[in-house]
Amino acid sequence: MAQGIIVYVTRTGNCRKLAELAAKETGFPVHEVQDLVNRKGLWGWLKAGFQASTGTASPIKEAELNLAEPDTIILVYPVWASSVCPPIRTWLRKHTKEIQNKKIGLITSNLGSPGERVRASFEREFYPLKAFTVIQERETETERLQKVRIFIENLLKN
Ligand SMILES: Cc1cc2nc3c(=O)[nH]c(=O)nc-3n(C[C@H](O)[C@H](O)[C@H](O)COP(=O)(O)O)c2cc1C
Numbered sequence: 001m002a003q004g005i006i007v008y009v010t011r012t013g014n015c016r017k018l019a020e021l022a023a024k025e026t027g028f029p030v031h032e033v034q035d036l037v038n039r040k041g042l043w044g045w046l047k048a049g050f051q052a053s054t055g056t057a058s059p060i061k062e063a064e065l066n067l068a069e070p071d072t073i074i075l076v077y078p079v080w081a082s083s084v085c086p087p088i089r090t091w092l093r094k095h096t097k098e099i100q101n102k103k104i105g106l107i108t109s110n111l112g113s114p115g116e117r118v119r120a121s122f123e124r125e126f127y128p129l130k131a132f133t134v135i136q137e138r139e140t141e142t143e144r145l146q147k148v149r150i151f152i153e154n155l156l157k158n
Pocket of ligand 1: 009012
């Protein structure tokens with residue numbers, strides 16, 4: 001049976017809910033990567049978009065983590081400027097050696113950016129994804145669950 005971990009970043013809580021939903025469906029533990037940059041207000045928002053689209057890795061805080069055991073990693077993060085959000089970028093760079101050769105899947109939350117663009121921005125910068133899904137905030141619980149289940153099926157199949 002696959003052993004995995006769910007690594008997430010959130011600014012306003014949507015990705016935490018998605019990470020918890022994926023955890024319920026897989027039994028994998030969740031691991032939060034905290035963004036240490038103040039993202040409040042218009043300036044915080046503009047800085048977030050700028051950092052995302054310019055490939056910036058911003059400071060993070062996380063609990064101690066043993067990545068030797070899991071063979072599968074589910075990343076969950078919000079789309080910022082159709083790009084990888086900076087705290088996850090930092091986390092991926094920090095753990096590059098430990099996560100190479102693992103199966104990686106990505107769940108993103110957004111307001112409507114086309115999924116292909118979001119997936120391409122990740123794969124261009126990091127690794128090929130075994131599974132991907134983009135979930136819009138307006139989607140219902142049923143739609144979310146359905147997407148997460150399809151995602152997990154794709155991620156865990158051989
Ligand atoms: C700086 C910034 C840039 C964003 N850019 C996009 C975008 O390009 N496309 C999109 O669909 N949503 C965009 N969003 C919306 C978030 O992806 C969306 O609100 C997401 O669900 C937030 O997840 P969270 O609650 O886990 O932080 C952006 C949000 C922020 C703060």
